[in-house]
Amino acid sequence: MQVTIKDVAKLAKVAPSTVSRVIADSPKISDATKEKVYKAMKDLSYQPNAIARSLANKSTKTLGLILPSTDENLFNNPFFIQAMKGISVYTQKKDYYIMYTHSNNEENALNIMKNYIHSKWVDGIILLTASENDKCIDYLKEVNHPFVVIGRPENAQNTLWVDNDNFQAMYSVVNHLIKKGHTDISFIGGPHHFNVTKDRLDGYKRALEMHGIVIDERMILEAKDFSEPCGYEAMQDLLALKIPTAVVTTDDLIAFGALRAIKELTDKKISVVGFNNTPLADYQTPPLSSVDINAEKLGYYAAKLLVNKLENVENILNHYIVETKLIERESTK
Amino acid sequence: MQVTIKDVAKLAKVAPSTVSRVIADSPKISDATKEKVYKAMKDLSYQPNAIARSLANKSTKTLGLILPSTDENLFNNPFFIQAMKGISVYTQKKDYYIMYTHSNNEENALNIMKNYIHSKWVDGIILLTASENDKCIDYLKEVNHPFVVIGRPENAQNTLWVDNDNFQAMYSVVNHLIKKGHTDISFIGGPHHFNVTKDRLDGYKRALEMHGIVIDERMILEAKDFSEPCGYEAMQDLLALKIPTAVVTTDDLIAFGALRAIKELTDKKISVVGFNNTPLADYQTPPLSSVDINAEKLGYYAAKLLVNKLENVENILNHYIVETKLIERESTK
DNA sequence: CTGAAAGCGCTTACAG
DNA sequence: CTGAAAGCGCTTACAG
Structure with missing residues (x-):
């Protein structure tokens, strides 16, 4: 069966809240207690349940991606998969997760995005393309949901973006x-x-x-x-x-x-x-x-800007320019 | 603020449990009540919180994908992105979600997979490649976690897979x-x-x-x-x-x-x-x-086999053969 | 057909 | 430094 924080607490002879603090590496906990708890966690091979954590924290540490699907370029140009790799490399470092969905058209993309946001699945959105009068961007600004755009958007101020020059x-x-x-x-x-x-x-x-x-x-x-x-x-x-x-x-x-x-x-x-x-x-x-x-780098820095924002790390600039060659x-x- | 099931219940003058049943479209609820609740949901533009649901249901309706990243083929061959599209097309129909991560090597892939599973993020795993003595397959079998393989695995019995002939x-x-x-x-x-x-x-x-x-x-x-x-x-x-x-x-x-x-x-x-x-x-x-x-079809049927299993829909065969041309x-x- | 209550597995003020 | 309790937003036996 599922090993929970309670099982660990029982074995380590502490309260569940203490175990939780040890996981979060709270500085308030004594080293002796930490040791006890670590040992119990190891003995039970305990793994925190990310869903329960997300619910309590109101944060999933997950980013959402929407890929075009009619775009013929999707299959012919490695841009998307390279950008996706860059995103993955950064998110792995930061213990974030990524969800993706393909969309058929802009309206579909907007619906997918709304669903991601309202169902609380994702903390932030990465847009892989920016077009004129982008409905997705308008919506994200309207509801003030964190996002980053690969490609310079029209009103770039107050928006996170990465692009080549x-x-x-x-x-x-x-x-x-x-x-x-x-x-x-x-x-x-x-x-x-x-x-x-x-x-x-x-x-x-x-x-x-x-x-x-x-x-x-x-x-x-x-x-x-x-x-x-x-x-x-x-x-x-x-x-x-x-x-x-x-x-x-x-x-x-x-x-x-x-x-x-x-x-x-x-x-x-x-x-x-x-x-x-x-x-x-x-x-x-x-x-x-x-x-x-350098599509991989575009993805990497997009993820970085967004994660920084989500973690309240100040971004020195609201964008990155990735060099071309x-x-x-x-x-x- | 977040609109919850309680707000809907209050407005519709029913209990939260009733609202929950309406969402699940339980046949026990009278049409009159359903109407009231639907109206309240619309008025508040209520959207269920997927995380809370997942915790209560012990199911995320999410599939996990692990992509190779050193593989040069990743960028040169549209196989992966096409398969990912097929997966997305099916999961969208069934209201499932997809997570992905790139891995550098087999050990890394195994760790990513373990993390997906133990943290309870995903209900099932889709493996995009199968190699000899695949450690991921061995592990998934060992812990008996639902998965499907694109490519015929070595011991194909009791395993879901799709492949060309x-x-x-x-x-x-x-x-x-x-x-x-x-x-x-x-x-x-x-x-x-x-x-x-x-x-x-x-x-x-x-x-x-x-x-x-x-x-x-x-x-x-x-x-x-x-x-x-x-x-x-x-x-x-x-x-x-x-x-x-x-x-x-x-x-x-x-x-x-x-x-x-x-x-x-x-x-x-x-x-x-x-x-x-x-x-x-x-x-x-x-x-x-x-x-x-037909990589897109391979992805589509992989998702289908896996989702069927998760929903306890019997798969007539434990595999699909996708035609080549x-x-x-x-x-x- | 519907409601009150307990529970999913965490986190975090509040007390001490 | 640690614990008891309430809460995150849902679901689901159990009663009626």
């Missing part, structure tokens, strides 16, 4: 290309309602401006989705219009599609850069240069 | 190749301590035997890991020895490596088949034929 990341990629002599640089982004797309587009534009290159709006394309076929399609549209010397994209899958379109539709050499440095970037022909966004390969040589 | 899957791939005229068919498997590797190897051997083709042990290679470089290396070793007309592998990444070795090291046309039908199989040169193992592309044409 997407503006800077794309700025330096484009800057790098310009230094190599490129002037006709095109941009193929994912759907524009993602903040991440906007930030990277801004970085692209800024780099061109800084070098006095006129921005040609026709060279800025939107892939309908973070997928290979959408990348192919966008590149196809672009080639029908104009042949650039370089293309920056906001996603490896989009870049894979662009590479294929280039191979099939033109003889010109066009440099291509992806984002996320997915494992297969290295195995494209040519191997694809790509920006590593261009991994240069054949596609830009 | 890996023997059959590989058998029919090899059979298919033989029918196309191949007789020199090589096998490159992942590490041999995985049951899945053994089953597929058996299927390979059986198909050859059935057609009277002598098995040449030198044509059976082991990639040290489920990775592209290990596939490359194995193929390289093979080519140094003998040039087959076809190669079957147990993993797309291994197959990607094999394709690259073939391109670089020989002019011969060699057919290649992968496993898992990862999204990028389609974008290899040539596009890779691969066996789709060869997706044929250029690499075998």
Whole structure:
């Protein structure tokens, strides 16, 4: 049967409350008593019941995660699983737990989140993506429930978030290309309602401006989705219009599609850069240069910010910026 | 403040126990009372506290998942995230929750599992991989805690599991190749301590035997890991020895490596088949034929078997076999 | 059909 | 420094 705090108390000849204090390592308890209790716990191989603890403490030490599920990117891009790993690494250190659920759409996500919160399962929520007018964020703010966002949210003040500096990341990629002599640089982004797309587009534009290159709006394309076929399609549209010397994209899958379109539709050499440095970037022909966004670290720091808040540890900043790194390969040589 | 069952009881002018029975939809309660209580619940927007419920019920309706983390495959192969999605889809239907943790090694996995169990967080465990002498399985059997395995375990009786028919899957791939005229068919498997590797190897051997083709042990290679470089290396070793007309592998990444070795090291046309039908199989040169193992369905049925057991619904069989399908592309044409 | 009471396994003011 | 008691928010025999 289940060994409880009472059994330990009986064996150690103390009160249950004393055992509880020993578990919490209360400084008020004498060392002698602690020893007695530790021994009894060991003899009975006692393990505290986390549920009972949660009820008494009004805290589960559990974080809730909601994953998109229609998003094709979920399976093609290791971002989510890497971020989940980073979260897990931090929570394990801090004895926190993680719950996750997949959602089909934003409304579904909101319901899952409400359920997590109202049923008292989770102490905090980690949002893995941020979009414009994010209903989840609005709700979490409204009910004032602790959360953190991976990706910079719209009203970043009073909100915990982690992100890459997407503006800077794309700025330096484009800057790098310009230094190599490129002037006709095109941009193929994912759907524009993602903040991440906007930030990277801004970085692209800024780099061109800084070098006095006129921005040609026709060279800025939107892939309908973070997928290979959408990348192919966008590149196809672009080639029908104009042949650039370089293309920056906001996603490896989009870049894979662009590479294929280039191979099939033109003889010109066009440099291509992806984002996320997915494992297969290295195995494209040519191997694809790509920006590593360090998804595991994004997850790790997201968990850290949130746990700090839950434990009332002051966060020096309400966000972390995780560094990016261009991994240069054949596609830009 | 938190709305409790007492507040609802007071407003509806009934006892808390009555409210509890209404929530559980007990047939003993009159419709009139039910109505009153429903109204009160709505007026107060009452949500049951899952933690309190769990404590009283001695059941959390939560399943625990342990993910490998060193495994390179974790990021390269969408298997895990797909299986996790399938699990989530089923648990959502049944109002169950999921917890996950990443582990670094088997010992770590065992500790995480023990913690899940002893702290009473989870009602059941889903193991995403099964290896020889699996310590987690041994432990779960020892303490008689409900669990299900994705992948056929060693002593399958009295154990819930889901899997593809890996023997059959590989058998029919090899059979298919033989029918196309191949007789020199090589096998490159992942590490041999995985049951899945053994089953597929058996299927390979059986198909050859059935057609009277002598098995040449030198044509059976082991990639040290489920990775592209290990596939490359194995193929390289093979080519140094003998040039087959076809190669079957147990993993797309291994197959990607094999394709690259073939391109670089020989002019011969060699057919290649992968496993898992990862999204990028389609974008290899040539596009890779691969066996789709339906990971989402594996997860879905794993959750189903386990939840049935927890709810005392009899499982007709202690396992599910999820169908596989060869997706044929250029690499075998 | 419904209520009062005890219990799930903890924690934590309050006393001493 | 330690204990007795009340409480966290539910459920469920037991009575009626």
